[in-house]
Amino acid sequence: MANLHCLDQTTLGRRKNGKRPSACRGGAAFFLLLALLVGCRSFDPDHFDAALREATFDACLQQMELSSGAGQSGALDVAALRSRYRDRAIAAARPSDFYGLLRDLLLELDDPHLTVHFSPRHWEDGNLVGYPDRCHFITIGDNLFVGYPEGYEDVPLPDHTSWPASRARSATDIAAALEGRQLQSKLRWEKVLAIEGQAPTWLNSRWLRIGLLLTTLEVTVERDGQPYDLSLLRDAAVTLSSSYKTTWHSTKATIARLRKLDESAAVAGEPSSGNKVSKEFSFVTSPFRDAERITAADSPVFHMWKHRDFAYVRLTSLSRRKAQETHEEFSDRVDRAYAQLDAGKPLIIDLSANGGGTANVLGEFVDPFLPEEEEELPISHRTAAVYDFWLWEFVNLKDVSFPITPSPRVPACPVFVLVDRHTASCAEMAAAILRAHRDAMLIGETTLGAEYTLHKFEIIDGTYVEFGAGGGMAACCEPFQGTGLQPDVRIDLTLESVRKLGLHRAYREVRLRSLSEAVRRVGADPADVLRRAR
Numbered sequence: 356m357a358n359l360h361c362l363d364q365t366t367l368g369r370r371k372n373g374k375r376p377s378a379c380r381g382g383a384a385f386f387l388l389l390a391l392l393v394g395c396r397s398f399d400p401d402h403f404d405a406a407l408r409e410a411t412f413d414a415c416l417q418q419m420e421l422s423s424g425a426g427q428s429g430a431l432d433v434a435a436l437r438s439r440y441r442d443r444a445i446a447a448a449r450p451s452d453f454y455g456l457l458r459d460l461l462l463e464l465d466d467p468h469l470t471v472h473f474s475p476r477h478w479e480d481g482n483l484v485g486y487p488d489r490c491h492f493i494t495i496g497d498n499l500f501v502g503y504p505e506g507y508e509d510v511p512l513p514d515h516t517s518w519p520a521s522r523a524r525s526a527t528d529i530a531a532a533l534e535g536r537q538l539q540s541k542l543r544w545e546k547v548l549a550i551e552g553q554a555p556t557w558l559n560s561r562w563l564r565i566g567l568l569l570t571t572l573e574v575t576v577e578r579d580g581q582p583y584d585l586s587l588l589r590d591a592a593v594t595l596s597s598s599y600k601t602t603w604h605s606t607k608a609t610i611a612r613l614r615k616l617d618e619s620a621a622v623a624g625e626p627s628s629g630n631k632v633s634k635e636f637s638f639v640t641s642p643f644r645d646a647e648r649i650t651a652a653d654s655p656v657f658h659m660w661k662h663r664d665f666a667y668v669r670l671t672s673l674s675r676r677k678a679q680e681t682h683e684e685f686s687d688r689v690d691r692a693y694a695q696l697d698a699g700k701p702l703i704i705d706l707s708a709n710g711g712g713t714a715n716v717l718g719e720f721v722d723p724f725l726p727e728e729e730e731e732l733p734i735s736h737r738t739a740a741v742y743d744f745w746l747w748e749f750v751n752l753k754d755v756s757f758p759i760t761p762s763p764r765v766p767a768c769p770v771f772v773l774v775d776r777h778t779a780s781c782a783e784m785a786a787a788i789l790r791a792h793r794d795a796m797l798i799g800e801t802t803l804g805a806e807y808t809l810h811k812f813e814i815i816d817g818t819y820v821e822f823g824a825g826g827g828m829a830a831c832c833e834p835f836q837g838t839g840l841q842p843d844v845r846i847d848l849t850l851e852s853v854r855k856l857g858l859h860r861a862y863r864e865v866r867l868r869s870l871s872e873a874v875r876r877v878g879a880d881p882a883d884v885l886r887r888a889r
Contacts, residue, residue, distance in 0.1 A: 405445050411816045412444045421739035424807040425464050427825035466822045467805040474817030485568030488591035492560035499547040499555040504538035512588050545576040652692035655679050659692045665701040665877045673712025673781040686719040693723050698766035701877040705773040707866045711780025714757045721788045723765045732757040733829035736808040770795040771873040779803035791832040797842040799869040806836035
């Protein structure tokens with residue numbers, strides 16, 4: 356089992372907004388106690404004023420500098436970011452303006468792990484957050500494409516300027532504006548040249564689509580070989596549904612739900628990342644014509660089949676929550692499954708649509724593939740905690756390793772790993788480790804590129820942020836932050852298949868083609884082995 360283990364701890368002291376002096380060991384607990392006793396705040400976290408905006412901005416930028424992979428590597432120009440955003444953030448007139456700038460600041464990390472849960476208590480101007488419903492952005496090759504309902508441009512856009520600036524839009528008004536909008540189900544796909552005037556990247560499309568309800572997302576597309584400006588209405592509202600600790604959960608509000616809201620309830624919750632196409636490709640029945648399902652290995656996230664020519668393992672998540680069992684139970688389940696493997700028989704491991712999870716579950720999954728002398732996972736993590744003391748601040752840096760408990764080894768055999776664009780974080784780490792230590796062949800699409808371990812923190816105003824911390828893969832494994840793991844055998848999504856099949860079915864088709872290719876590589880005929888072959 357993998358557990359967090361602190362290798363080293365360093366405390367750095369510096370004047371606020373000043374240069375960092377030499378490191379001094381230890382003393383973190385002492386400085387924390389002093390900060391708690393005499394530290395004071397000159398702002399009210401419940402009052403959206405300039406003092407709170409300044410403190411929130413500074414705290415966010417400080418975390419980016421000290422804890423992000425880009426900040427720790429020196430790739431982040433903190434002074435330039437402070438000059439570009441700070442004054443505008445402090446002077447922001449409305450929460451929507453301020454959090455839009457905070458979002459743009461965080462996007463400078465260019466980190467696929469980025470998640471922002473803006474504090475709902477400060478959307479006091481009454482405006483709902485929204486995003487364009489049934490509009491999807493996908494990357495194919497080096498290009499970004501947008502899909503939107505055909506006939507979209509023939510439907511009049513509600514006039515969001517009709518509401519007086521002095522009055523917040525009520526949920527009833529918004530529902531009335533959206534009434535009668537009927538769009539076709541088929542999507543039209545076009546190449547994106549710019550999104551809100553910024554580069555057409557997947558990360559920008561994920562976050563820039565979010566804005567005030569009934570405003571438009573401005574996208575420049577290529578139409579008939581020429582740039583064409585497209586306005587996508589943010590017509591899907593997001594309302595606060597519930598909260599758990601610091602993570603705010605949200606749900607898309609239908610017109611019927613909006614009608615039930617009054618102005619006092621029309622407070623936006625977490626800006627959703629958009630109308631997502633399902634990435635869950637679980638097999639309802641066996642994908643194989645003639646294979647034994649190892650029922651002792653079955654769990655919500657782990658499944659295994661044995662064919663006469665190979666074994667197949669499907670891992671849908673490395674999340675402890677999704678596994679719905681303790682680390683010990685999951686470890687025992689994996690060991691029982693691996694004990695069924697025959698020496699020398701090829702093994703296909705399916706990590707497609709696996710969004711990652713925790714290092715503990717990762718360790719239990721890959722430990723049997725590592726050399727017996729290995730005592731920890733080949734990944735590292737560095738994080739920082741900041742404590743204020745009057746005019747001084749102290750930064751406690753931690754280097755963390757992930758020790759593992761040895762498990763029975765998986766016998767030597769050819770290993771094939773299926774990956775796609777949704778393979779992320781710990782799932783990518785698993786693929787990289789298997790490639791480094793078992794010479795695994797990767798088949799499918801380029802993975803997401805979220806190498807750094809996740810760093811989570813809450814800012815002063817209640818906003819909750821996640822991004823990749825410093826560290827990453829050890830030298831024995833290839834780095835993939837921002838680039839993704841490149842497959843040995845590429846099975847790409849095509850625009851033709853998306854237009855013909857729809858996005859969800861096109862994703863499934865890529866996965867089936869990858870599995871068919873792996874079956875060919877083990878020397879079997881996919882037409883004989885699979886229920887559906889490609």
